[in-house]
Amino acid sequence: MSRALLLSVLALPPLLLGAQDRAFIGATLVDGTGRPPVAGATVLVRNGRVVAAGAGVTIPAGAERVDLAGKFVMPGLVNAHGHVNTARELRTYAMYGTTTVFSLGGEAADVFEARRAQEIPTLDRSRVFVSGPVLAPNTPDEARTQVAGVVAQRVDFVKIRVDDNLGTVKKMPPEVYRAVIDEAHRRGSRVAAHLFYLGDAKSLLDAGADLVAHSIRDAEVDDAVIAQLKARNTCVVPTLMREVSTFVYESTPAWFDDPLFRMHPDRAQVAGLVDPTRQQAMRVSPVAQRYKAALEVASRNLKRLHDAGVPIAMGTDTGPAARFQGYFELMELELMAKAGLSPADVLASATRTAARCMGAERDLGTIEPGKWADFLVLDANPLTDISNVRKISSVWIAGNRVPR
Numbered sequence: 001m002s003r004a005l006l007l008s009v010l011a012l013p014p015l016l017l018g019a020q021d022r023a024f025i026g027a028t029l030v031d032g033t034g035r036p037p038v039a040g041a042t043v044l045v046r047n048g049r050v051v052a053a054g055a056g057v058t059i060p061a062g063a064e065r066v067d068l069a070g071k072f073v074m075p076g077l078v079n080a081h082g083h084v085n086t087a088r089e090l091r092t093y094a095m096y097g098t099t100t101v102f103s104l105g106g107e108a109a110d111v112f113e114a115r116r117a118q119e120i121p122t123l124d125r126s127r128v129f130v131s132g133p134v135l136a137p138n139t140p141d142e143a144r145t146q147v148a149g150v151v152a153q154r155v156d157f158v159k160i161r162v163d164d165n166l167g168t169v170k171k172m173p174p175e176v177y178r179a180v181i182d183e184a185h186r187r188g189s190r191v192a193a194h195l196f197y198l199g200d201a202k203s204l205l206d207a208g209a210d211l212v213a214h215s216i217r218d219a220e221v222d223d224a225v226i227a228q229l230k231a232r233n234t235c236v237v238p239t240l241m242r243e244v245s246t247f248v249y250e251s252t253p254a255w256f257d258d259p260l261f262r263m264h265p266d267r268a269q270v271a272g273l274v275d276p277t278r279q280q281a282m283r284v285s286p287v288a289q290r291y292k293a294a295l296e297v298a299s300r301n302l303k304r305l306h307d308a309g310v311p312i313a314m315g316t317d318t319g320p321a322a323r324f325q326g327y328f329e330l331m332e333l334e335l336m337a338k339a340g341l342s343p344a345d346v347l348a349s350a351t352r353t354a355a356r357c358m359g360a361e362r363d364l365g366t367i368e369p370g371k372w373a374d375f376l377v378l379d380a381n382p383l384t385d386i387s388n389v390r391k392i393s394s395v396w397i398a399g400n401r402v403p404r
């Protein structure tokens with residue numbers, strides 16, 4: 001070894017010195033690009049990223065081999081709308097196969113720190129992107145000041161809510177959200193909008209909102225809003241499980257007995273949700289019944305928007321109480337299928353499309369050279385039945401096995 005080369009090796013950080021090629025061998029590869037699955041594929045990973053993926057990959061001498069014969073490999077799930085309250089929750093998302101979460105508001109400081117520290121080849125928990133505090137300005141001037149504040153925190157999205165919570169609170173006025181969107185765009189940031197009503201969706205899209213963070217749920221979508229969405233290829237995040245969480249605990253859900261759900265670390269919350277008094281209150285709650293009806297509207301709108309060619313990014317709004325991070329994402333996939341999307345369409349929505357909608361397609365969303373090696377190993381084919389995503393054999397982030 002030449003002196004110059006020796007010095008350059010010694011200058012590498014210790015993590016890289018220990019890095020080794022890892023070859024995942026023998027699985028059927030569903031790479032997330034939409035190309036047909038490849039049987040007997042190899043995924044070669046170096047320093048956390050995919051070097052090669054497919055058939056006929058040459059495995060370097062000395063590479064660690066991971067035998068995946070009989071398994072299926074697909075990209076890790078990308079959740080376009082979750083909430084990561086504290087960094088510890090990134091382990092929960094990871095063990096259920098959601099390898100990236102776009103947290104749309106309310107993150108603690110350690111989540112910002114987690115985002116800063118995730119571009120490393122040793123990562124073994126989910127990646128996170130942040131929005132900071134959800135903005136609630138009262139005037140256009142306040143709007144501009146608040147946008148400046150979160151942009152200074154280098155948020156990935158600026159988040160606003162335009163909703164009256166079924167007529168119970170004051171809705172952000174149009175002149176205020178127009179100022180938010182204008183100021184965010186002026187500063188090179190994008191705006192994710194929580195909304196409920198078709199009319200607000202139209203007005204927000206007119207104002208230039210970049211992401212529709214929930215379903216339109218008060219009315220069927222019409223040609224006008226479809227045209228608005230398509231004009232700028234604006235993505236919609238259905239968050240169907242958000243609606244489910246508002247009424248499902250009127251009784252004890254069957255999935256509380258699912259062994260996969262029972263892996264969830266948040267057992268204390270489960271204990272509260274089986275309380276009969278609480279369940280009775282939810283049964284008679286008019287709010288719960290209205291959101292139950294809204295889920296049906298949202299499901300029909302998902303199908304209509306998808307058929308019209310509007311990009312749909314999988315998202316759940318998990319993170320608040322009774323919305324179980326990780327497990328709800330798996331249920332969201334099933335609800336999207338139930339709404340009429342094919343397994344391939346649901347899979348794309350939860351991987352490639354979500355990554356693209358959130359501006360992360362350079363690094364995430366498919367298993368292709370150059371991207372982070374974030375993927376799931378399944379015991380069954382997700383393209384046959386999207387519920388097969390539940391059959392997780394292992395989860396890998398940056399090519400590292402996630403503890404579960």
Ligand SMILES: [Zn+2]
Nearest residue numbers: 082083104317
């Ligand atoms: Zn949310």
